[in-house]
Amino acid sequence: MEAARTTLQVIRAAMLFSILIYGVMIKLLPSNARPNLTIYYVIIVVAVWILVGLFRFRRKLIKPSESSLVSNPGDPLALKQWRTGYLLTYAFSEAIALYGILLHFLGFGTAQVLPFLIVGAVLILFYSPRLPAISRE
Numbered sequence: 001m002e003a004a005r006t007t008l009q010v011i012r013a014a015m016l017f018s019i020l021i022y023g024v025m026i027k028l029l030p031s032n033a034r035p036n037l038t039i040y041y042v043i044i045v046v047a048v049w050i051l052v053g054l055f056r057f058r059r060k061l062i063k064p065s066e067s068s069l070v071s072n073p074g075d076p077l078a079l080k081q082w083r084t085g086y087l088l089t090y091a092f093s094e095a096i097a098l099y100g101i102l103l104h105f106l107g108f109g110t111a112q113v114l115p116f117l118i119v120g121a122v123l124i125l126f127y128s129p130r131l132p133a134i135s136r137e
Helices: 002-028 037-071 076-105 110-126
Strands: none
Touching: 002 076, 002 110, 037 076, 037 110, 076 110
């Protein structure tokens, strides 16, 4: 389990670093496109939908697998579900940040783009892969 956690930590760090790179891209690569507010609102709805999906996947994959790993730490199916849940968490969080980059290249300013990057980074920071507390009887 510790090896899976370490792997997830490396993936998590890489995704956080990529969001930092997105922030640098916003500063270095200007966009000459004309913003369309309809697209902005559609992307907000999609980002909220992704956020809801993230919470549902976490509840469906991570919570039950953590319970299973507490009672049986060697359960390969529970470990796979636990790892998949965290990978989906990070992928969804990264997707939200990527929508911010998309908005930038569609002509939106930093004030409209930055919340997407912040939400993506905060989600990745908040959901650190935690090993379930295994009872020693």
